[in-house]
Amino acid sequence: MKILITGGAGYIGSELVNYFIDDHEVVVLDNLMYDPTSLLRYTNSTNFKFIRGDVRDLKLLGDLMKDSDVIIPLAALVGFPLCDRDPRAAVEINYEVNQWIADNKRPDQKVIYPCTNSGYGTSEDGTVRTEESPLNPVSLYGKTKVDAENAYRNSENCVTFRLATVYGPATRMRTDLLVNNFVLRTLRDRVLVLYECEFMRNYVHIQDVCKAFKFVLDNWEVCNGETFNVGNDSLNMNKLQLAQTIQNHLPLEIIRAEFTSDPDTRDYIVSSQKIYDRGYSCDYDLDDGINQLIKAYSIIESPWYANY
Template identity: 50%
Template sequence: MSLNILVTGGAGYLGSIMVPELLKKGHKVTVLDNFMFGQDSLNAVCVDPNFSVIRGDCRDLNLISRLVSKHDVIIPLAALVGAPLCARDEIGTITTNRDSVISLTKLLSKEQMMLMPITNSGYGIGESGTLCTEESPLNPISLYGKTKVEAEEAVLARESSISFRLATVFGFAPRMRLDLLVNDFVYRAVKDKAVVLFESHFKRNYIHIRDVTRAFLHGLENFETMKGEAYNVGLSNANLSKLELCHEIQKQLPKFTFLEAPIGEDPDKRDYIVSNDKIEATGFLPKYSLELGIAELVKGYNMITNTKYSNV
């Protein structure tokens, strides 16, 4: 069945992979984006008659009100993403990540579907050795995490919504980001052949960007049985510390050297491991491994020679 889908922030890192795949499935997709990074990530789909694009702001209530009524599905990807960027623009973070989503939930009818990406950084600092499930208490420690958790609360308060709590995303995309942990470490391994680790024992979970799109497509196809719930989305075999991640990269880049700094702090303090059993029980399994993603990034970094591909 073909659906009319509105994707806010659809020209960003996630959207640049997701939008083409939604179009391949035969859906009609409208992207609303302010193109704040000057990206041209959706050039290849402009030829598709089912694709529309609007330059605008997700906080523009008049614009959003006109758009929402024409769509069956809303996927709000628009956000200021990552602790450093959010710390630099606190007002923009609150109004974009939280307030615009709350406004959206008030505009939607009960029949309209919403699929929302949240971050599993909302778990903050987990209990050592204990997997965080969707029932674990949320304890975000960054403004980014707090606004996403508050947005999720509004999204799940309506019946026709799914929240995907994404692990740290990695992998190549038309709108690339180098500031994500795996992407960053592999870039340093390729270009500098070295990295200094602060608080290298901090753990987190990871997921390939193409598996994020696959999770959203899975949610669309199984909406009636999955709606009203939050789902962790990550690689169950990739709950790794930063040090363990470096060892994985070193397997493919033997000359990569990493040192643990005895002093200094990581500005991103989250430290947790995650269970993905809930979404796996619905029939979803990731397809792209961390090993494959590292190999993909190594190839891609032979093309990228500067750091304009980041959020900060």
């Protein structure tokens, strides 16, 4: 098949290409706003093609879609700080382009779209969030991603993900993600100051995210038309538990800031049992990711890579 990945030079995309490149033709569309080297390792493959461009160039996007069998729309402004800094671009890239793809794709074209489980917002009653739970995004980022998910859910031949907070090293590194950031700050400062440390999140290793895309494509007949939470259910934990796990690997002083609020108010427990029941499983736990990040940060001299 021919697979079109928009935003394929980013944190997830730069790893995801590796899961398809041996068996399929992969075309990446990216404007290279971050790391221009993240895809260099694929240039020796005859199955790989790169197009530099903006996903908002609808003529270019439409031309690339014409002969694609699978579309994986990763292009996005990711995270609430970046979206708040440029709200117009956030709406255009995160929502409007995806609505256009959903409206203009052929019925036979397959789409796998990654939303975020930050759309669950805050779970005031403490109940576990499943795919049937109401969405209540608390940021522009979450709202634009949920709107895009709805566009694809109203389209044929689409699967949507609600991703947990991703962690782990990648060719295009990010250090603003919570686990990645906590490990880096521990290595640099040996101190973590935790705000509202009881807030719950769930996590998933970046390689397990990539595996989920491949799993769905390989099992399309049992996944088509569905929405799946994609996370590691053993990693529903609060910030203090996360810091304590890092403390098992590195010297760390944990300070609780009792009277300061965190601008990120997400707080929820999420179940990914639905995709597990289809046969998917996670291969990496938090200890694996922490050990990998320690090695990655020993290589990168100035590792402040973020979506800013």
